[in-house]
Amino acid sequence: MSLSLSAHLPERDVRIDLEVADGETVALLGPNGAGKSTLLAVAAGLLRPRDGRVTLDDRTLTHVEAGRTRTWVPPHARQVALLAQDPLLFPHLSVRHNIAFGPRSRGVPQRTAAAEADRWLDRIGLPDLGGRRPAAVSGGQAQRVAVARALAAEPRLLLLDEPMAALDVDVTPALRHLLREVLAERTVVIATHDVLDALLLADRVVVLDGGRVVEQGPTREVLSRPRSAFAARIAGLNIASGTWSADDDAVRTTAGDLVHGRLHDDGGGADRVVPTTGTPMVAAFRPSAVSVFPARATGSPRNSWPVTVTALEPQGDLVRVRAGRLSADITPQAAADLAITPGDPVWFTVKATEVDLYPA
Numbered sequence: 001m002s003l004s005l006s007a008h009l010p011e012r013d014v015r016i017d018l019e020v021a022d023g024e025t026v027a028l029l030g031p032n033g034a035g036k037s038t039l040l041a042v043a044a045g046l047l048r049p050r051d052g053r054v055t056l057d058d059r060t061l062t063h064v065e066a067g068r069t070r071t072w073v074p075p076h077a078r079q080v081a082l083l084a085q086d087p088l089l090f091p092h093l094s095v096r097h098n099i100a101f102g103p104r105s106r107g108v109p110q111r112t113a114a115a116e117a118d119r120w121l122d123r124i125g126l127p128d129l130g131g132r133r134p135a136a137v138s139g140g141q142a143q144r145v146a147v148a149r150a151l152a153a154e155p156r157l158l159l160l161d162e163p164m165a166a167l168d169v170d171v172t173p174a175l176r177h178l179l180r181e182v183l184a185e186r187t188v189v190i191a192t193h194d195v196l197d198a199l200l201l202a203d204r205v206v207v208l209d210g211g212r213v214v215e216q217g218p219t220r221e222v223l224s225r226p227r228s229a230f231a232a233r234i235a236g237l238n239i240a241s242g243t244w245s246a247d248d249d250a251v252r253t254t255a256g257d258l259v260h261g262r263l264h265d266d267g268g269g270a271d272r273v274v275p276t277t278g279t280p281m282v283a284a285f286r287p288s289a290v291s292v293f294p295a296r297a298t299g300s301p302r303n304s305w306p307v308t309v310t311a312l313e314p315q316g317d318l319v320r321v322r323a324g325r326l327s328a329d330i331t332p333q334a335a336a337d338l339a340i341t342p343g344d345p346v347w348f349t350v351k352a353t354e355v356d357l358y359p360a
């Protein structure tokens, strides 16, 4: 299904047009208040713009002109699923019945719906939890159940609002892995603050700021050549490209350094994919995960590279140490102790557990 949306909500100072092709996943990126949730709410039929139109293929779901509603399909009749930060499972129903809810609402007989729910439970890696109540599963498991429940309803459009935001960092790789798998071929809009979501899940990013689209394009293009301030900021993620080296169990960068990290599919269960030597890979890590040392750290994490400081700049409460394309965010105290200035040689060190590795 292709989505076409235009919405003007003057009371929120939001004016946005968005097109999503059939089978495409678009990430909405932007700072707080940019309009991401507003856009999803308009698509889901939870908000009525003053002027706007939402169509899925050729079916008009919303059509409002100067405050006058021409067409309005209520949320439950849109075949649009909205998955929020909070999984919002029905607390009184078992996990299995939560997933079976969508098929049941479509008139699928109970047994068939339960069998369908069990297939989803297998697929999300929780085959034994069907009988539990939502209160008896972890936050990460509940979010996986929410994904299954949303998709079992066979929505024509899936909307995800910061699906990882409420989860511990330990469980986000497993959920990302699941999403990467189930989002393929579906029409999806995902609102996120996280550049990794965009890189791993989206075909295209649309950057919003102040209620307007400020930039859009294929994910890698936008992040490698950001034009908006927000894309530039989120692209502040350190990214190193290279190829997989099975002998080293690491990515060998084009500069020849080895980068050890967590394969993106870690936590994904039985179908974990191990790349073969030569597979183009990307290593990504946050500047705040990088420590700076005057000399090679001993007994240290496995990733340590000699670099030359090119700039020092304030980054919130921290100091950003730039070394060419890599950055480290350290405390002002640490920067003072190191007494570094541009031109100084230092070592950048990052724990392998802080580095995400994924196919390019």
Ligand SMILES: Nc1ncnc2c1ncn2[C@@H]1O[C@H](COP(=O)(O)OP(=O)(O)OP(=O)(O)O)[C@@H](O)[C@H]1O
Pocket: 011, 012, 013, 014, 030, 031, 032, 033, 034, 035, 036, 037, 038, 039, 211
């Ligand atoms: N319930 C509301 N009533 C009125 N205005 C709102 C409401 N919620 C958000 N707004 C306004 O609408 C604009 C867009 O906000 P929106 O919540 O869509 O941004 P967002 O990108 O989702 O931000 P966040 O990342 O913080 O969720 C902002 O100016 C915001 O202040």
